[in-house]
Amino acid sequence: xxxxxxxxxxxxxxxxxxxxxxxxxxxxxxxxxxxxxxxxxxxxxxxxxxxxxxxxxxxxxxxxxxxxxxxxxxxxxxxxxxxxxxxxxxxxxxxxxxxxxxxxxxxxxxx
Amino acid sequence: xxxxxxxxxxxxxxxxxxxxxxxxxxxxxxxxxxxxxxxxxxxxxxxxxxxxxxxxxxxxxxxxxxxxxxxxxxxxxxxxxxxxxxxxxxxxxxxxxxxxxxxxxxxxxxxxxx
Numbered sequence: 309x310x311x312x313x314x315x316x317x318x319x320x321x322x323x324x325x326x327x328x329x330x331x332x333x334x335x336x337x338x339x340x341x342x343x344x345x346x347x348x349x350x351x352x353x354x355x356x357x358x359x360x361x362x363x364x365x366x367x368x369x370x371x372x373x374x375x376x377x378x379x380x381x382x383x384x385x386x387x388x389x390x391x392x393x394x395x396x397x398x399x400x401x402x403x404x405x406x407x408x409x410x411x412x413x414x415x416x417x418x419x
Numbered sequence: 420x421x422x423x424x425x426x427x428x429x430x431x432x433x434x435x436x437x438x439x440x441x442x443x444x445x446x447x448x449x450x451x452x453x454x455x456x457x458x459x460x461x462x463x464x465x466x467x468x469x470x471x472x473x474x475x476x477x478x479x480x481x482x483x484x485x486x487x488x489x490x491x492x493x494x495x496x497x498x499x500x501x502x503x504x505x506x507x508x509x510x511x512x513x514x515x516x517x518x519x520x521x522x523x524x525x526x527x528x529x530x531x532x533x
Contacts, residue, residue: 340518351509351524352462395462399518404474407452407522409462 309334311408314396318414325386329413331379331396339405341372342397343381346412352395355381386417422446423525425510431531432500439496440528442510450474451493452511452522453485462509468493469516500532 314331321327333341341358356363358370358379369382379396396410423444432438444451453465467475471487482498493510507527513520 342521351526353524354521357519357521393460401518404467404516405518406475406477407464409454411459411461 310411311335311400312396312398312410314394314410315413317412318416320416320418321386323386323388323417323419325417326382326384327386327415328383329381329394329396329415331381331410333377333379333396333398333408335398335400335408336377337401338377338398339401340399341379342399343368343370343379344395344397344409346393346395348392352409355394383415386415388417388419391415391417423510423512423523425508425525425528427528428526429529429531431533433533434500434502436500437496437498438500438530439494440508440510440530441492441494442525443492444510444512444523444525445491446512446514446523448512448523449490449515450513450520451487451490452513453493453495454509454511454524456507456509456527458506466493466495474516500530502532505530505532 343355344352345355346352358372362371367384371380393412395412399405450469452467456462465479466485468487484496487493510525511522513522
C-alpha cells in the first residue's frame with residue numbers, strides 16, 4: 309500500500325463547478341499535511357497547509373480527519389486557471405521528518 | 420529575484436557519463452532537498468541537508484552524491500549515468516527541519532540519458 313494515496317483523476321469539470329479531492333495516508337506517525345499545486349512542466353508550489361480544525365483560503369477548503377487518516381481539498385467556483393495537478397503531501401515523524409508526496413490528481417477546468 | 424534556482428534547466432547526456440546539477444537558494448533557509456520526479460510524475464525525496472549536514476538519504480544508489488558547500492547551495496553529482504536516471508530533478512528548501520515548514524521548489528532540471 310502506498311504511504312499517500314490520491315484519487316487517480318483526471319477530473320474534468322466546467323467553470324464554476326465545485327470539485328473535491330481526497331487523499332489517504334497510511335502512517336500514523338504523520339505529523340503535518342499540505343496540498344501543493346503543480347502546473348504542467350513547472351515546480352510544485354504550496355497551495356495550503358491542512359490543519360486539524362480545517363482551514364479555508366478563498367475558494368479552497370482543506371479538511372483533515374486524523375482518525376480516518378484522510379485529507380480533502382474542496383475547490384468552489386472553479387476557474388480555468390485552477391487546471392493543474394494537486395499533490396497531497398504528508399510529513400512523517402521519523403526522528404526528523406520525511407516528506408511523502410502523493411501521485412497527484414489532475415484537474416481540467418473547461419469553459 | 421529567484422528564490423531557488425537550478426542549473427542547468429535541461430541536460431541531455433549519454434549513458435556512462437558523469438554530470439552535476441547545481442542548486443542555490445537565496446531565502447536564508449537552513450534545509451535543502453533533492454527530489455526526483457519520474458515519468459509517472461511521482462515526486463520522491465532523495466536527500467535532505469540541514470546546515471550542510473546530511474539528514475536523509477533515501478535508498479539512492481551511491482552513484483548519486485550530494486554536496487553542500489554552504490547552507491545556500493546543494494549540488495547533485497551523478498556518476499555513470501543510466502537510462503533509468505532520466506527524470507526531472509527538483510531542488511527545494513525550507514526554513515528549517517520542523518515538519519510544518521513549507522518547501523520552496525526550484526524550476527527543475529530535466530535530465531535525459533540516451
